[in-house]
Amino acid sequence: MTPAVVMLLCATAFLGTAILAILAARSDRATQVIYGTSLVVSSIAVATALVQLVAAISPTSASTLTLPLGLPWLGAHFRLDALAAFFLVVINFGGALASLYGLGYGHHEHAPQRVLPFFPAFLAGMNLVVLADDAFTFLLSWEFMSLASWALVMAHHRAAGNRNAGYLYIVMASFGTLALLLAFGLLAGPEGSYDFAVMRATEQTSSTAGIVLVLLLLGAGSKAGLVPLHVWLPLAHPAAPSHVSALMSGVMTKVAVYGFIRVVFDLLGTPAAWSSVVVLLFGGATAVLGILHALMEKDLKRLLAYSTIENIGVIFVSLGLALAFAANGMGLAAALALTAALFHVLNHSFFKSLLFFGAGAVLVATGERDMEKLGGLIHRMPFTSFAFLVGCVAISALPPLNGFASEWLAFQAVLQSPELPQWGLKIIIPAIGGLLALSAALTAACFVKAFGVTFLGRPRTLVAGQAREVDRLSLAAMFVLAALCLLAGILPGIVMDGLAPVTLSLIGARMPVQMGVPWLSIVPITETRSSYNGLLVFLFTAFSASLTAYLVHRFASRALRRAPAWDCGFPEADPATQYTAGSFAQPIRRVFGTLAFQARERVDMPAPGDLRPARLAVVSRDLIWDGLYVPIAGAVGFIAEKLNHLQFLTIRRYLSLVFLALVVLLLVLALWS
Amino acid sequence: MVVISALLVQAVQMVTVVLLAPLLTGFIRKVKSRLLRRQGPSVIQPYRDILRLLRKEVVLAENASWLFRVTPYVIFAVTWVAAAIIPTFATGLMFSWTADLIAIIALLGSGRFFLALAGMDVGTSFGGIGSSREVMIATLAEPAMLLIIFTLALVAGSTQLSTIAAFMTSPQVGLRVSLGIALIALIMVAIAENARIPVDNPATHLELTMVHEAMVLEYSGRHLAMIELAASLKLQLYISLIACMFVPWKLAVLEAGLAAYLVGLLAYLAKLAVGGTLLALFETATAKMRIFRVPEFLGAALMLGLLATLLLFVSRSL
Known part of the structure; x- marks a missing residue:
């Protein structure tokens, strides 16, 4: 059996599980059976994809398979190469851990028949997108993935706002697929060759390549959450059950990144230099705007969804850098940037899944997503809060965890930019590097807020004060991910070497072998230029911290007394006096929000003697929603209103309309030729 | 033999930075007092403070979690590791390749992350105010610092501190506008990072004007000692950073012999004294600014x- 056959069998097994779930959803053991099966199948898929990625004979070798399905003259083509193998690892690893988490979390689902059938179907859809090797199979699987995830978003359709989220999601998903359809139509050319192998062999004209890139940014970008196509994401991702949110944020956005890489790096051939400018600008804007939105958010799951947008921006910035270097034939630098992007894809799937699992645990324990009603959970849920803390440190790009390793590589790629010949790129790239640093710093602020308000301090409500730790399976899923965040952070060389086949097959260059470097450092170019050793940083920090703590306790003092908080002599018993999510973000809102959201504060201070309470009102606007989506929705509504009376015509008028349309079409045809 | 001497130099560096840090703080306080025509405490007062704090019992707020108790050691450890990698009297330290300049700054960011969390742990309003302001300052200081690193890396072709220092001592560096601008920006960032006047006042007793001090308000005893030591260490770290990149004179190179190391050490002490005096002069001559002026300063x-x-992109010789 070739690896491609195994992967297809896994996808079929997911589909079979979905059908089983439809039949048996109401039985008591359905939750265990479905998530257990998904766990086993995803584990097999991860193993197969890993073997294909690491142990392939040559990096460009691929395992292919054609089935007599789909279009009669085309068949369904499947292909498992290095790029697909890497993304299959990400997808199925996320799937395996979401299943493990679901084994525990799924028991709290009040309507399991709305979740269980679609969960394996969603996994099958994502696997098939990555395996597809012709446009027809790709689009079919893409649409299947969208619909399955839409069903999961609508699982709790009675909750306020969820139907609206589902509606917006399906509109944006359809729009994205339309853009992809047009892109593949252009790539297929006049002969209509939908096979990826043919597209790969054809050299596209620069205008076609340009249009395809823009369509890809619209199609894949709308699924990934690229600004300004992100509006559905922070509504839809949190609406789903938490393990599905983790899959959507941590994994499905990566499928969109895969689609972009597959077309732009693989099918389009050598990119044009200007195309990288577009990608860089969109990436930079996405990173900063995404995290600013996250900072203003009070809902824990929506905060995480907005932070996904930021990470997608970071990934697209690295992809843009890779495009810029590849367009100028700088193989090593392009490999560095592409490795940074793919490494961040992997890292984000780790820590975002972890954080969504943590948010799900909080939701189970308290029934709250609103951070203003939480607090003090570190005492009630010690294990969840520890795992969540690891995720927060990792996503904030702080050493020695994994988020920093990929950001560091991205910065090293930025530093390669002076070699570029184009002036525009030379000037844009340092500015984008600044934006990358800004978004990293804002992320740290955002996750200090997320962790501090949710887990630290005193409980703000009764439910938060009575929270209970979640079940062991959920905790196991979180701790596996936390351990991987640490491992990928202290041994980044292994991941970078594992990614070498992907960069070799896409741009024909790879980074130097990292595993041979003494002490397991990573050295992107040369050691005198830059190097980083996460392992030693971790060991030194852990060692000096424990040594200091030991010495202090041994020789100085170990006495400890509990007392009321000092708070400058005015401790206030009411937990409402604590800083909230809103007040924590206030300084940043004043600095950045006045520009980004036109945030204004209005203070209503009653005159002395007046018994009215003083009020502070903050008004902020989502400029993209107001500036782009509201006018479009208005225009659609206006046209629909105007066309409405076409519904109520007599048969005579309909016939004359048909006749008129025919005449117009014939006229157009006559004028065209 | 080479390994042993390299290890020895590294060990000396690690011990030196911790031992010297309180002295620098005491020295700056002394100079500031003398500038204000006060006698001021002795330069070794910070040592006495830290020793006294270490011996006292910890009074822990009832609501404090394990995070609150672990944080002082974490902050001290990351600052110490970062300070041990920056060349002070000699370059080519044994573990200098462990972290380049970007990683060192990010490591300090880890310390700040935990301190900001500790500020929120007890659940008092002063802790929250300190944390929220600290992260606001950091969101501007970190990108500024990174752009400064870009400038240095573009000039020296490396983010490795030893390589940058070697480049700066070589004749090819010359006088560059970009380096001058980067130095000014770096000093501004260093002032903000170390909570010095005009961004924050380390000696204030008005709660509402504090940033760093508000975050650590609930700390006492040995925990406070670790945090104070880490703060001194961080101040010294930034002065060492500026010294090693912009005035890398008399820095001993690897295997240079005992005499060169001693000269390097003396030069380092002189650099610290000059840096500390300049900081004290600057702090005496300025007033603390309003918190929402800080974004303009850091902007x-x-x-x-x-x-x-950008100047470097226009011409590599600027």
């Missing part, structure tokens, strides 16, 4: 950093 540093980088 200027950010723009200077960007300007310095």
Whole structure:
């Protein structure tokens, strides 16, 4: 059996599980059976994809398979190469851990028949997108993935706002697929060759390549959450059950990144230099705007969804850098940037899944997503809060965890930019590097807020004060991910070497072998230029911290007394006096929000003697929603209103309309030729 | 033999930075007092403070979690590791390749992350105010710092501190506008990072004007000692950083012999004294600014950093 056959069998097994779930959803053991099966199948898929990625004979070798399905003259083509193998690892690893988490979390689902059938179907859809090797199979699987995830978003359709989220999601998903359809139509050319192998062999004209890139940014970008196509994401991702949110944020956005890489790096051939400018600008804007939105958010799951947008921006910035270097034939630098992007894809799937699992645990324990009603959970849920803390440190790009390793590589790629010949790129790239640093710093602020308000301090409500730790399976899923965040952070060389086949097959260059470097450092170019050793940083920090703590306790003092908080002599018993999510973000809102959201504060201070309470009102606007989506929705509504009376015509008028349309079409045809 | 001497130099560096840090703080306080025509406490007063704090019992708020108790050691450890990698009297330290300049700054960011969390742990309003302001300052200081690093890396072709220092001592560096701008921006960032006047006042007793001190308000005893030591260490770290990149004179190279190391050490002490005196002069001559003036101050540093980088893209010799 070739690896491609195994992967297809896994996808079929997911589909079979979905059908089983439809039949048996109401039985008591359905939750265990479905998530257990998904766990086993995803584990097999991860193993197969890993073997294909690491142990392939040559990096460009691929395992292919054609089935007599789909279009009669085309068949369904499947292909498992290095790029697909890497993304299959990400997808199925996320799937395996979401299943493990679901084994525990799924028991709290009040309507399991709305979740269980679609969960394996969603996994099958994502696997098939990555395996597809012709446009027809790709689009079919893409649409299947969208619909399955839409069903999961609508699982709790009675909750306020969820139907609206589902509606917006399906509109944006359809729009994205339309853009992809047009892109593949252009790539297929006049002969209509939908096979990826043919597209790969054809050299596209620069205008076609340009249009395809823009369509890809619209199609894949709308699924990934690229600004300004992100509006559905922070509504839809949190609406789903938490393990599905983790899959959507941590994994499905990566499928969109895969689609972009597959077309732009693989099918389009050598990119044009200007195309990288577009990608860089969109990436930079996405990173900063995404995290600013996250900072203003009070809902824990929506905060995480907005932070996904930021990470997608970071990934697209690295992809843009890779495009810029590849367009100028700088193989090593392009490999560095592409490795940074793919490494961040992997890292984000780790820590975002972890954080969504943590948010799900909080939701189970308290029934709250609103951070203003939480607090003090570190005492009630010690294990969840520890795992969540690891995720927060990792996503904030702080050493020695994994988020920093990929950001560091991205910065090293930025530093390669002076070699570029184009002036525009030379000037844009340092500015984008600044934006990358800004978004990293804002992320740290955002996750200090997320962790501090949710887990630290005193409980703000009764439910938060009575929270209970979640079940062991959920905790196991979180701790596996936390351990991987640490491992990928202290041994980044292994991941970078594992990614070498992907960069070799896409741009024909790879980074130097990292595993041979003494002490397991990573050295992107040369050691005198830059190097980083996460392992030693971790060991030194852990060692000096424990040594200091030991010495202090041994020789100085170990006495400890509990007392009321000092708070400058005015401790206030009411937990409402604590800083909230809103007040924590206030300084940043004043600095950045006045520009980004036109945030204004209005203070209503009653005159002395007046018994009215003083009020502070903050008004902020989502400029993209107001500036782009509201006018479009208005225009659609206006046209629909105007066309409405076409519904109520007599048969005579309909016939004359048909006749008129025919005449117009014939006229157009006559004028065209 | 080479390994042993390299290890020895590394060990000396690690011990030196911790031992010298309180002295620098005491020295700055002394100079400031003398400038205000006060006698001021002795320069070794910070040592006495830290020793006294270490011996006292910890009074822990009832609501404090394990995070609150672990944080002082984490902050001290990351600052110490970062300070041990920056060349002070000699370059080519044994573990200098462990972290380049970007990683060192990020490591300090880890310390700040935990301190900001500790500020929120007890659930008092002063802790929250300190944390929220600290992260606001950091969101501007970190990108500014990174642009400064870009400038230096573009000039020296490396983010490795030893390589940058070696480049700066070589004759090819010359006088560059971009480096001058980067130096100004770096000083501004260093002032903000170390909570010095005009961004924050380390000696204030008015709660509402504090940032760093508000975050650590609930700390006492040995925990407070670790945090104070880490703060001194961080101040010294930034002065060492500026010294090693912009005035790398008399830095001993690897295998240079005992005499060169001693000269390097003396030069380092002189650099610290000059840096401390300049800081004290600057602090005496300025007033603390309003908290929402800080973004403008740091925004200027950010723009200077960007300007310095862009100048280098216009011409590599600027």
